[in-house]
Amino acid sequence: MTTEGRLLRRDVLYTGKVVDLVVDRIALPSGREGVREIARHPGGAVIVPLFDDGSVLLVEQLRYPVGKRLLELPAGKRAPGEEPASAARRELEEETGYQAGRIERLLAFYTTPGFCDEELHLFRALDLRVVPGGPRREEGERSMTLHRMPLDQACALIEEERIADAKTIIGLLLARSGARSG
Amino acid sequence: MTTEGRLLRRDVLYTGKVVDLVVDRIALPSGREGVREIARHPGGAVIVPLFDDGSVLLVEQLRYPVGKRLLELPAGKRAPGEEPASAARRELEEETGYQAGRIERLLAFYTTPGFCDEELHLFRALDLRVVPGGPRREEGERSMTLHRMPLDQACALIEEERIADAKTIIGLLLARSGARSG
Numbered sequence: 001m002t003t004e005g006r007l008l009r010r011d012v013l014y015t016g017k018v019v020d021l022v023v024d025r026i027a028l029p030s031g032r033e034g035v036r037e038i039a040r041h042p043g044g045a046v047i048v049p050l051f052d053d054g055s056v057l058l059v060e061q062l063r064y065p066v067g068k069r070l071l072e073l074p075a076g077k078r079a080p081g082e083e084p085a086s087a088a089r090r091e092l093e094e095e096t097g098y099q100a101g102r103i104e105r106l107l108a109f110y111t112t113p114g115f116c117d118e119e120l121h122l123f124r125a126l127d128l129r130v131v132p133g134g135p136r137r138e139e140g141e142r143s144m145t146l147h148r149m150p151l152d153q154a155c156a157l158i159e160e161e162r163i164a165d166a167k168t169i170i171g172l173l174l175a176r177s178g179a180r181s182g
Numbered sequence: 183m184t185t186e187g188r189l190l191r192r193d194v195l196y197t198g199k200v201v202d203l204v205v206d207r208i209a210l211p212s213g214r215e216g217v218r219e220i221a222r223h224p225g226g227a228v229i230v231p232l233f234d235d236g237s238v239l240l241v242e243q244l245r246y247p248v249g250k251r252l253l254e255l256p257a258g259k260r261a262p263g264e265e266p267a268s269a270a271r272r273e274l275e276e277e278t279g280y281q282a283g284r285i286e287r288l289l290a291f292y293t294t295p296g297f298c299d300e301e302l303h304l305f306r307a308l309d310l311r312v313v314p315g316g317p318r319r320e321e322g323e324r325s326m327t328l329h330r331m332p333l334d335q336a337c338a339l340i341e342e343e344r345i346a347d348a349k350t351i352i353g354l355l356l357a358r359s360g361a362r363s364g
Contacts, residue, residue: 004244013195013196013203014196014219016219017219018219018296019203019219019221019297021196023196024246036246037196037198038247039201039247039297041297062186063292063295063296064186064218064220065220065221065222065295065299066292066295066299070292107340107343109346109347109348109351110245110252110346110348111294112300112348112349113248113250113252113347115200115201115221115223116221117248118294119248143186158289161289164289164290164291165292165295166291166292166293166294166302166348166349166352167294167348169291170348170351170352173352173356173359177355
C-alpha cells in the first residue's frame with residue numbers, strides 16, 4: 001500500500017525557489033477526511049570529499065532558517081533532469097573549487113519524509129584536485145568558508161554537537177565505517 | 183554573523199498541522215533583495231529503543247510525501263512547551279506500547295537546515311517494558327507495524343538501502359558506535 005486514501009483535492013499553495021508547498025485532502029479508509037502537507041523539493045546530492053591523507057573537506061555557511069553558521073558536507077539541489085552523480089560533481093566544484101577524479105555512490109536517503117519528499121544521494125569523492133579559477137559560488141553562498149580536517153576529527157565534532165546537520169552526520173559516519181572496513 | 187541581511191518583509195503563507203511556510207524578503211549586503219523560504223516545524227524527538235538482548239525496535243509506516251512505507255525509529259513532534267525528553271517518552275509509548283525505564287540523550291541535529299528549521303533530539307531508550315493497553319496511535323498511524331531485530335541487522339539494512347530515513351540512519355549508526363565503545 002503506497003497511498004493512505006483517495007485524493008479529493010490538491011492545492012499548490014506556493015511555488016518557490018527551493019520548495020513548493022502542496023496540501024492534499026484525502027478520503028481516509030475510516031470515511032473521514034485527512035489533510036496531508038508536502039514540501040516538494042527537487043532532491044539533491046551530498047559529497048564526502050576525501051583526500052588521500054584521510055582528511056575531509058567541509059563547508060561552513062549561514063543557514064538562514066536556523067539562524068546559525070553550520071559546518072556541512074558540500075551539497076546542492078539537482079537541476080531539472082540532472083543525474084545525481086553529475087549534481088555531486090558540479091556542487092563539489094562550485095562550492096569548494098575541487099574536482100573529483102573518482103566519485104562513488106554510497107546510498108540515498110530521505111531527509112524528513114513526514115512532510116517533505118526531499119531525497120539526497122550521497123557520494124564519496126576521491127582523487128581530488130584543485131580546479132583552476134577556484135570555487136564558483138552563488139550569491140547566497142558568498143560567506144561560505146572551507147575547513148579541511150582528519151575524518152576522525154570531523155566525526156568527533158558530531159559527538160560534541162558542533163556538527164549538527166543530518167546529511168553531514170550520515171556522510172561522515174558512513175565514510176568512517178567504509179574507511180575502517182575498506 | 184547569524185543573519186544574511188536586514189529583514190524587509192515576512193509573509194506567513196501557510197499555517198499547517200505539521201509545517202508553516204514563511205517567506206522572508208531581505209536586503210543583502212550587495213544591495214540586492216533576497217528571498218528566503220522557511221518551512222517552520224516545532225521540532226521533535228527520535229528514540230532508539232534498545233532491548234537488553236541488543237535488539238532494537240523499529241516502526242514501519244506509510245510516508246505520504248514519498249509514497250512509500252518506510253522503516254524508521256519511533257519519533258514525533260514536540261507538543262507546545264514540551265521538553266524533548268518528555269516528547270521522546272510519550273512518542274515511544276504511543277507508537278510502540280513500550281515504556282523506557284531509562285532514557286539517555288545522544289545529541290540534536292537539523293534535518294534539512296537549508297529551507298527548514300526542524301531540530302530533532304535523539305535519545306536512547308533502555309530498560310524497556312510493555313505498557314498495559316499497548317500503543318495509542320493517532321489516526322494517521324493506524325497502519326504502523328513494529329519490527330524488532332538485532333542492531334547489527336538494522337545497520338545492515340542501511341547499506342542495503344532498505345532503511346532510507348535520515349533520522350533513523352543517524353540513530354542506528356550512533357547507537358552502534360556507542361554499543362561498541364560503551
